Amino acid sequence: MSETYTASITAPVNIATLKYWGKRDTSLNLPTNSSISVTLDQSDLKTTTSAMTCSSFTKDRLWLNGEEDLQLSESKRLTQVLANLRLKRKEKEAKDASLTKISSWFIHIVSINNFPTAAGLASSAAGFAALVACVAKLLQLDDDMTELSKIARQGSGSACRSLFGGFVAWEMGEKSDGSDSKAVEVAPLEHWPQMKACVLVACADKKDVSSTSGMQLTVKTSDLFQKRITEVVPERFEQMKKSIMDRDFELFAELTMKDSNSFHATCLDSYPPIFYMNDTSRKVVRLVHTINAFYGRTIVAYTFDAGPNAVLYYLEENEEKLMSFIYAMFKDLSGWESKYNGEQLSKFLKNFEEQKLLDTLSLDMDIVKGCSRVILTRVGPGPLDTDDVLINQEGLPKFTK
Secondary structure (H helix, E strand, C coil): CCCEEEEEEEEECEEEEECCCCEEECCCCEECCCEEEEEECCCCCEEEEEEEEECCCCCCEEEECCEECCCHHHCHHHHHHHHHHHHHHHHHHHHCCCCCCHHHCEEEEEEEECCCCCCCCCHHHHHHHHHHHHHHHHCCCCCCHHHHHHHHHHHCHHHHHHHCCCEEEEECCCCCCCCCCEEEEEECHHHCCCEEEEEEECCCCCCCCCHHHHHHHHHHHCHHHHHHHHHHHHHHHHHHHHHHHCCCHHHHHHHHHHHHHHHHHHHHCCCCCCCCCCHHHHHHHHHHHHHHHHHCCCCEEEECCCCCCEEEEEEHHHHHHHHHHHHHHHCCCECHHHCCCHHHHHHHHHHHHHCCHHHHHCCCHHHHHHCCEEEEEEECCCCEECCCCCECCCCCECCCC
16 A cells, blocks of 8 residues: 555644624634633544545545435535645745655544534534644644644634643634734643533534524624623633633632523524523523522522523532532432542532432422433543544545444
């Protein structure tokens, strides 16, 4: 077989605490506001991507979760991302005549998520971040993650934030060519490692309205949206960065919940209205406010992306307080055993029963019926090298459906 080059990378999911919603340029994925996110640990949520390039390949090919994307050539986002990465390789080859001219070779890519695709779990962000990081490694590019984030952004806006670990900002920029619209690290995961997250997966079905079409509708039709991007978000952007740097959870939590509400309000204010949250989502909102009121301070924050799944942020020091509620109400879901042993789970249940929370707080114990599983995770690192190679020597997936 002809000479080949191979690379493999894992990339994380990020969940925005200050939401990106709306584009000022759809072709370049330039946002109407800056955003902030928390990168989640890859032991729980990640995309693994392997790529191979070879002089004998006849076209670019992509397999996602075991199925080949036969319309790859029609995907403007993906072809643009690959073209931009190849251009950087070509520029590198032009400066060094000894380099193999792999910029002109076709690439085969195999990618697998360990979570549902297109269900409001930031699958496109992790997917494009993994693809960009993997192909950049394959082509032996020297660019840093902030520079690569400008390319990842063109595939999926929030993908630029998944190129970093910890706490990340996507600065919207001002230039029309997008050269200053990039992701930067607000703080590494080591700055606030106590930050944890509980994902209540409310629905694993594909969304009725995609994020791409949803945000375009909001930009065109929502009156609330204009106030959000011109007044609300710019102020919150600075406040949230400060809350992270100060490790001020109560401020961080308040801003996170308010921004989730604001984002979904603009969706509801779109015409026709867009509903990403469902009845279970709204019950989780009420539950979080009930828990915080019970303890007399804010120990947990909710946020919802463009889907019904709830992401609850909390600090490790308040884990037992929170889980005394959450486990008691969602104990029938799978996922608990991955993080807790039987003794810990029994303690959560005992706390709930001893405090007679069910009797005193009028809790809706049927809330669990709207959820399929729980994912327990925490703040985590950005893309990582992996020995888990998904592509064989012929450039085909090792595993298919």
